[in-house]
Amino acid sequence: MECKKEGNLKNCTCTYTCSKRGICCDCVMSHRKRGEIPGCFFPPDGEKTYDRSIENFIKYAKK
Numbered sequence: 850m851e852c853k854k855e856g857n858l859k860n861c862t863c864t865y866t867c868s869k870r871g872i873c874c875d876c877v878m879s880h881r882k883r884g885e886i887p888g889c890f891f892p893p894d895g896e897k898t899y900d901r902s903i904e905n906f907i908k909y910a911k912k
Contacts, residue, residue: 863888865899 858871865888869876873887880887885901895909 861889862893862896864896 852872852874854871857873861871863870863876867876869879873889876887880901883901884903886903886906888896888899888901890906891901891909892912895905898905
């Protein structure tokens with residue numbers, strides 16, 4: 850499968866700068882290994898905390 854990094858970057862809501870930005874499959878895998886949720890799953894105010902924990906995701910999902 851061809852990576853669509855340029856298109857992904859146009860729609861990426863994550864404000865954290867890292868080498869995986871726009872390479873969604875690598876981003877998801879990296880967060881999954883750490884027991885986290887990628888920033889793009891959070892609402893803007895939750896994403897800005899940089900707390901990618903599952904607990905924080907649940908907190909924002911309940912709002």
